Amino acid sequence: MRTRIPAIILLWLIIDIYFFKAIQTLGLNQNIGLFYWLFDALLTGAIVISAFARSRRFISWLMALMLLSFVPKLVGSVILLLEDITRLFRGFPPRSYAVSEFVMMIAFAFFGILLFGITRGRHYYKVRRETLFFDNLPEKFDGFTITQLSDIHSGSFSDAKGVQKGLDLVNAQQSDVILFTGDLVNNQASEMDPWIPAFSKLKAPYGKYSVLGNHDYGDYIQWESKHDQQANLKRLKEVHGEIGFKLLLNEHTPIRKENEAISLIGVENWGKGGFHKYGDLDKATAEVPDEGFKILMSHDPSHWDAVTLGHRHPIHLTLSGHTHGAQFGFELFGFKWSPIKYIYKQWAGLYEKSGLYLYVNRGFGFLGLKGRIGMWPEIAVITLKRK
Structure with a gap:
């Protein structure tokens, strides 16, 4: 597990950066962006510490939080990637506001499914x-x-x-x-x-x-x-x-x-x-x-x-x-x-x-x-x- 942590964190960071583009397109409040990065930084640090300390008491809850953070962004990033492929053939115009709105709705839907699974599943x-x-x-x-x-x-x-x-x-x-x-x-x-x-x-x-x-x-x-x-x-x-x-x-x-x-x-x-x-x-x-x-x-x-x-x-x-x-x-x-x-x-x-x-x-x-x-x-x- 510990040997895989750098690869997991790198993938997580790439998805984070890519998904954040939808937030930027929507022009959301800067405080939301600050919270976005602060939450992931704290969660990543906690996962690394728990993995190396072999703290079984907390690692399962941290895994749940990681899924809540990562999976909705991953699904949303797939949609953003499809949009970027079309933008490539259109001379890279600005990102579509409507697509970014759709990405956020899909991400929130997946967040709700994950939350149900973790709390009631x-x-x-x-x-x-x-x-x-x-x-x-x-x-x-x-x-x-x-x-x-x-x-x-x-x-x-x-x-x-x-x-x-x-x-x-x-x-x-x-x-x-x-x-x-x-x-x-x-x-x-x-x-x-x-x-x-x-x-x-x-x-x-x-x-x-x-x-x-x-x-x-x-x-x-x-x-x-x-x-x-x-x-x-x-x-x-x-x-x-x-x-x-x-x-x-x-x-x-x-x-x-x-x-x-x-x-x-x-x-x-x-x-x-x-x-x-x-x-x-x-x-x-x-x-x-x-x-x-x-x-x-x-x-x-x-x-x-x-x-x-x-x-x-x-x-x-x-x-x-x-x-x-x-x-x-x-x-x-x-x-x-x-x-x-x-x-x-x-x-x-x-x-x-x-x-x-x-x-x-x-x-x-x-x-x-x-x-x-x-x-x-x-x-x-x-x-x-x-x-």
Whole structure:
């Protein structure tokens, strides 16, 4: 992060200078220009100090302020650039007052969207539904419903009413089973302590199951000893039980309905690049019937392409999370975009290859940025149907 700060500040400065031309064109009061530059100078200084001091307490709020300042100007600057391209072919006449007015209106509109995401977006839960059809789904499971949660990140929560709103929405789906695909906490098991009573009230007639995510191992903070980190992980596993979830650690369990069953498989976190690869799909599927219908919970969606699709056991449905949809992006008319797409090939929603499906949950909670902008917190409901 610290190595990227000079490039980020340089880009920010270029956009600031360019957008300021719209303010100059409108002939606004000089005090507005003074405030414009003073605010950005103070914010830039605070970000640099917090990054080098590693102050996690303030950096997330500073990130939010940076987005509020940068993104509206970036969008407005794109319009100014288009105007300048036309001016190039017209002998560079003075800037249009009307275009600058339009730029300011667009910038204020984006500012409002960002402000909503930062202040209200973290608990603006969306229920997303998918119906999937399979040839080999057992007859008794035709119409079986799954509610998937992911990336709770309880260490980021501060609004009990907001969290309870989401939990009530989960129970309102009345799904047959609830599956949680990892990252219960940010780093420490104790982060979940205040939320155990609320999460323990989640209900599903065929059970609640979970796996671990990359943040659950406590790998991102310094511990006094390896023993302390191991004790934290042990406690976190106990917390899963206290909220009524059966934690699957490279293992499987059958879900039975009358005289038929499907196999639910859960692996520990397996991530590409520098992420630990604790997950062991071979171990988890060692005793799974070859011909049976299989659902896999695997926190990181990169596991699907790298391991799952080529595995000797065809996994009919994989459920993942991890990406959060970057907590920033947009989805309109079937088109979705987020900067996370340049890192993860599968990053939000449903994907299919040769009749095998992956669903990537956008996450229930939030981390880093204290909000969600366009990529709203998600409760996924998947209905299984026989073809």
